Amino acid sequence: MSAHDKKFTVGDYLAQRLAEIGICHHFVVPGDYNLILLDKLSANPNLTEIGCANELNCSMAAEGYARANGASVCVVTFSVGALSAFNGTGSAYAENLPLILVSGSPNTNDAGQFHILHHTLGNGDYTYQYEMAKKITCCAVAVARAEEAPRLIDRAIRHALLARKPCYIEIPTNLAGASCVRPGPISAVTDYVVSDPAALEAAGNCASEYLSGKLKPVILVGPKLRRAGAEAELLRLAEAMGCAVAVQPAAKGMFPEDHPQFVGIFWGQVSTGAADTIVHWADALICVGTIFNDYSTVGWTAVPDIPLMAADMDHVTFPGAHFSRVRLPEFLGRLAEQVSFNDTTMVEYNRLRPDPLHLHVAAPEDALTRKEISRQVQDMMGPKTSLFVETGDSWFNGIQLKLPQGAQFEIEMQWGHIGWSIPASFGYALHYPERRTIVMVGDGSFQVTAQEVSQMVRFRIPITIILINNRGYTIEVEIHDGSYNKIKNWDYAMLIRAFNSTDGDAKGLVANTAGELAEAIAIAAKHDGGPTLIECTIDQDDCSRELITWGHYVASANARPPRHQRED
Ligand code: DPX
Ligand code: MG
Secondary structure (H helix, E strand, C coil): CCCCCCCCEHHHHHHHHHHHCCCCEEEECCCCCCHHHHHHHHHCCCCEEEECCCHHHHHHHHHHHHHHHCCEEEEECCCCCHHHHHHHHHHHHHCCCCEEEEEEECCCCCCCCCCCCCCCCCCCCCCHHHHHHHHHCCEEEECCCHHHHHHHHHHHHHHHHHHCCCEEEEEECCCCCCECCCCCCCHHHHCCCCCCHHHHHHHHHHHHHHHCCCCCEEEEECCHHHHCCCHHHHHHHHHHHCCEEEECHHHCCCCCCCCCCEEEECCHHHCCCCHHHHHHHCCEEEEECCCCCCCCCCCCCCCCCCCEEEECCCEEEECCEEEECCCHHHHHHHHHHHCCCCCHHHHHHHHHCCCCCCCCCCCCCCECCHHHHHHHHHHHCCCCEEEEECCCHHHHHHHHCCCCCCCEEEECCCCCCCCCHHHHHHHHHHHCCCCEEEEEEEHHHHHHHHHHHHHHHHCCCCCEEEEEECCCCHHHHHHCCCHHHCCCCCCHHHHHHHHHCCCCCCEEEEECEHHHHHHHHHHHHHCCCCCEEEEEECCCCCCCHHHHHHHHHHHHHHCCCCCCCCCC
């Protein structure tokens, strides 16, 4: 084979790299600027093309696929496609997921000839999309000559994998099929950057100093733990220390909930178990991959107030010292070797441990309530369940559930885009056909991305959608009410049947009572040929105590008056 094989193209190069980093499905919406590229991608035998209904959903499906697979790709057309896909790309940035956004772009001759092109702003500028992409990715590249494609494609993918952030690759329509050299070993792109040995050692020593003399250490786990691939090391550290382990809401499931050291979700006033009491009692707090934002701190009311040790994905900060290029798995692994056992916080927690709740079981004819839905969803959970919870009261209902060993939990708490759970669960389930994916989603959220259920129908993915119909944006009602929180009601079960058309096998069911929900869940459990949507109707005012409490504090944080600088 000659080094410059005429038959090998820029599109083939990208396809090969995607396959080599373990991507098996590529999410696409076609448009004339990306058609040749799509032909090249689908010609690669290791990639399966997954068409989506629109680019917002396409990017969110890729976001969900990256949660399961570790990396993903979304391929769209210029501007009309890419600007919608920026939303899922923003989510991937916020949620620390390497999503590769690829956009077709105008023919390379047009800019110089001052042509006005379709799907553009019409002002002759074709750089704006690339400029915008720079802000929401860790690396954006625009290929202008085929010769540059290998270097730029490799660079973007490498940055994304290392930083666990999205990247952007723009390929002009007349370059996707242009000939290109073949790629070298993939290790040059995927090779892991290990910790700086001196920084790792110094950080380890600093950790010993931080913990020395402390009597009540607690570990607080945040959502970046899984993104850094450090769950096993955290477990080793926790068991070596024997201390209490609390988890932030966005990290639910990243430390096993059936582990004796699991003390609950630390979420200020809406914590589970007695997690907040034990976190506030601690005199040393080892934060691992945590994110303290207005939501996770309940409108800044639950910011830990002792000096912290904060281990992030690639650096560690102590009171008074910072260490760069310390990778989380290596740091936690090292700490697990050096710490001493101190279970004081577990001894205390066992005194505080709340008794298990005796949940009220509704009679079959009882009108459905939020609590009864949660009780029945709890019974659906097993080791192979993956539960997606959507922004809305579903967050609070989902957080309260107990995850049995092996169950997975997905939440998009940093970005918080309503409608995320439908395309994201679809993307996720493509990677995990052996798992049972359940989605808890509100009526308002479902209306944002409902079309993507048709992809679950098309690819026969048996996702169970528990749609909680409380006739509006209840979480918004609790934060700030107004006429805008009312929405048009739909016949959701009938909508699903419309997606079936002549060849689909989705089920759309309605549950108004506890008994109807139990029957619907039994049908869903046996249904493998496509999704089952269960519309659960509840009273408009039936929402969780946690939502009301949290909404009150978040609303107060939003309403803080502007602070003016003092004029001297
Ligand atoms: C909005 C939210 O019906 O859930 O349980 O009734 O609240 P609940 P629904 O799905 O309603 C969701 C609604 C409108 N948030 O209450 S959380 C603002 C918002 C957002 N994302 C996007 N637009 C607006 N989070 C894309
Ligand atoms: Mg609602």
